[in-house]
Amino acid sequence: MNLETALEPEKLKRLVIEPLTRVEGHGKVTLLVDDHNHIQQARLHIVEFRGFEKFIQGRPYWEAPVVVQRLCGICPVSHHLAAAKAVDQLVGVDKLSPTADNLRRLLHLGQVLQSHALHFFHLSSPDLLFGFDDKVAHRNIFGVIRDLPKLGLRGIRLRKYGQEIIRMISGKRVHGVAAIAGGMNKPLAQADQQTLLSQIDEIIDWTQQAVDLITQLYTKNLDYQNFATIQSPMLSLVAADGALELYDGPLRAIDARGQTLFDQVPDSAYGDYIQEAVKPWSYMKFPFLIAQGAANGWYRVGPLARLNTCRYITTPKAEAARQALRQQGFPLHSTLAYHWARMIEALYCAESIKVLLLDETTLGQDLIRHGRMRREGIGVVEAPRGTLIHHYQIDANGLIIKANLIVSTTHNNQAMNESIRQVAAHYLDGQPLNEGLLNQIEVAIRAYDPCLSCATHALGKMPLQVHIQNRAGQTLAALTQSSL
Secondary structure, eight states, X not given: OXXXXXXXXXXXXXXXXXXXXXXXXXXXXXXXXXXXXXXXXXXXXXXXXXXXXXXXXXXXXXXXXXXXXXGOSSSHXXXXXXXXXXXXXXXXXXXXXXXXHHHHHHHHHHHHHHHHHIIIIIIIHHHHHHOTTSOTTXXXXXXXXXXXXXXXXHHHHHHXXXXXXXXXXXXXXXXXXXXXXXXXXXXXXXXXXHHHHHHHHHHHHHHHHHHHHHHHHHHTOXXXXXXXXXXXXXXXXXXTTSBBOSSSOOEEEEOTTSOEEEEEEOGGGGGGTEEEEOOTTOSSOEEEEGGGHHHHOOOBOSXXXXXXXXXXXXXXXXXXXXXXXHTTOSSOOOTTHHHHHHHHHHHHHHHHHHHHHHOGGGGOSOOBOOOOOXXXXXXXXXXXXXXXXXEEEXXXXXXXXXXXXXXXXXXXXXXXXXXXXXXXXXXXXXSOOOHHHHHHHHHHHHXXXXXXXXXXXXXXXXXXXXXXXXXXXXXXXXXXXXXX
């Protein structure tokens, strides 16, 4: 059954899930069904766009790390650091001072920890703990806190700890400023380091318990293992030796069987391997691996992709958890295994935060490096949701003349569509539809932890429809622009 397109859609009933709940940003899913509730088409639509690639043009390059983090209130640090890495290249700095590198890594780890805690405990745990068809009034974070208060409060405190790291380094929990061209703008205070160290062992213990919880939920529920499962290539940064890497490293991709497609590709060469396509029914682009082509080259990024592409994790507790996940198969394709991988990464972040806090280099004062100006810079990090690419070109005056952003959720666009089609075909087709069944579509999308506002950053070559209506709802004028 091909649920991407439908014959004679005008003769079918249209069901719309709008807005998508417990995700960041605005989107909807449309289902086209016949008179017997057989689903003929399922699509994820992104209904907002934000023109960051366009309106940062003409701005001085040094503004980029500050401006682009306004793409998101959940993962602004990821955009801040990706832009900063690109700006480093613009000012000719290929290697930061050890202290600046440690501080950026610590900032990034705090960001990933708080984001993973938010997504798992606040947005996804109600489905996993109470069931996909639980009552809406109970299937939320308040239900978790009411029924499992210790678990709910620990999730809140885990996120708070990550946010405190961000505040101590950048000055604010959201949209602070820390990374500048060639380094960092201020050192970490020793008092802040001691405060964070006093709590870190408890944070590690809580993340370990979260890993144990999702491991038990996943391995004891066969439905979770099969739910929305698709097979695809996977992409991420890795360290030079193949270890899990979130801040800096070359690109690696594997196919659906686990065979290496490419490895140790410099992030500056991403354009030789990845291309973006557009479709007329979404404001979000559809990236694909060039060698595999637009039809078959779509892939996945994010926690599950990273644990499939990496060869090991450098921290002991997270590595033990990765090996337990690996026993479920390699590569593991189960969509709900994203939650398991996400909490393993949270544990890795907690362990790594402790290592950096104990490193005396982190408290150093050597923060800036200098170089000779260049016209192009590319910065890539692993955001909580997956690989994030910022690419800038500047003119002789240091003004941005071109920007390209490929964000994590955009990489996963086709995969999310494929996952909801799996759910539609296996669970909804031919059934009397109700809220519980329709929530399964959202469960599949939530597994990817999408940030829809991040993903709809471009303005220009994309479909656009504008309708002007009077108060009675009558269309007075309409304008359609299509990239196809």
